[in-house]
Amino acid sequence: MSTLEIRDLQVTVDTEAGPKQILRGVDLTVSSGETHAIMGPNGSGKSTLAYSIAGHPKYTVTGGTVTLDGEDVLAMSVDERARAGLFLAMQYPVEVPGVSVSNFLRTAATAVRGQAPALRTWVKEVRGAMDQLEIDQSFAERNVNEGFSGGEKKRHEILQLELLKPKIAVLDETDSGLDVDALRIVSEGVNRVRAGGEVGVLLITHYTRILRYIEPDFVHVFVDGRVAEEGGKELADRLEAEGYERYVKKAS
Numbered sequence: 001m002s003t004l005e006i007r008d009l010q011v012t013v014d015t016e017a018g019p020k021q022i023l024r025g026v027d028l029t030v031s032s033g034e035t036h037a038i039m040g041p042n043g044s045g046k047s048t049l050a051y052s053i054a055g056h057p058k059y060t061v062t063g064g065t066v067t068l069d070g071e072d073v074l075a076m077s078v079d080e081r082a083r084a085g086l087f088l089a090m091q092y093p094v095e096v097p098g099v100s101v102s103n104f105l106r107t108a109a110t111a112v113r114g115q116a117p118a119l120r121t122w123v124k125e126v127r128g129a130m131d132q133l134e135i136d137q138s139f140a141e142r143n144v145n146e147g148f149s150g151g152e153k154k155r156h157e158i159l160q161l162e163l164l165k166p167k168i169a170v171l172d173e174t175d176s177g178l179d180v181d182a183l184r185i186v187s188e189g190v191n192r193v194r195a196g197g198e199v200g201v202l203l204i205t206h207y208t209r210i211l212r213y214i215e216p217d218f219v220h221v222f223v224d225g226r227v228a229e230e231g232g233k234e235l236a237d238r239l240e241a242e243g244y245e246r247y248v249k250k251a252s
């Protein structure tokens with residue numbers, strides 16, 4: 001059982017005009033086996049929260065704490081965060097020139113597991129996971145994110161998620177740019193990972209669409225850099241009907 005605990009997190013982003021305050025005291029706890037949805041309007045700081053957990057250098061933590069099973073995540077390097085069991089799938093995944101998907105996955109698995117996975121079982125594992133995500137086997141020889149379509153990027157993220165088996169997975173806008181078929185396949189992948197009961201999922205999204213496939217246990221409405229309201233999955237239904245206007249008015 002693992003727990004990611006975010007307490008009063010305050011973060012600024014470096015802009016040309018100087019640091020700008022984005023996160024204004026975020027409180028959130030995600031444990032193994034739970035799925036939390038963070039929903040909010042564009043520009044409310046959802047991706048900033050994901051990048052801050054990931055340790056992106058552009059974001060500066062000016063207050064608060066992030067711990068994983070009591071360990072100080074903010075003191076860890078990006079690699080150490082991954083080895084500790086954090087998985088971050090980004091809204092805008094970067095290209096990794098000259099590194100094939102196959103090598104990338106094996107390197108990542110080696111880093112996370114502390115030792116290289118045995119080749120024979122590993123190859124089977126990767127093939128099986130690719131089949132389930134309806135990814136062609138030739139995909140493994142392509143360079144990471146180079147010329148990937150939106151759907152290929154998302155499937156690659158979920159492939160990593162299934163193979164790396166993290167303690168806590170943060171998925172930022174996993175639904176953006178997916179057609180209905182791709183959304184279903186990607187959601188099924190996330191649900192397979194959830195079904196093990198060992199992974200905690202933090203699903204960040206602007207739209208309620210993905211929540212018809214991945215049912216959250218908890219919903220947090222994110223407005224102006226903090227959690228404005230919390231509830232169960234019925235809160236997502238209300239957002240679908242009413243939108244964010246009510247919250248945005250309150251915040252300004």
Ligand code: ADP
Pocket residue numbers: 013014015022040041042043044045046047048049058
């Ligand atoms: P969301 O993911 O909810 O749409 P973001 O975290 O991407 O929100 O952005 C929150 C706010 O921070 C926005 O006003 C955005 O313009 C600003 N911001 C985020 N990242 C950067 C950056 N790297 N440089 C400048 N401004 C940024």
Ligand code: MG
Pocket residue numbers: 042043047
């Ligand atoms: Mg955005």
Ligand code: MG
Pocket residue numbers: 046047048091173
């Ligand atoms: Mg975003």
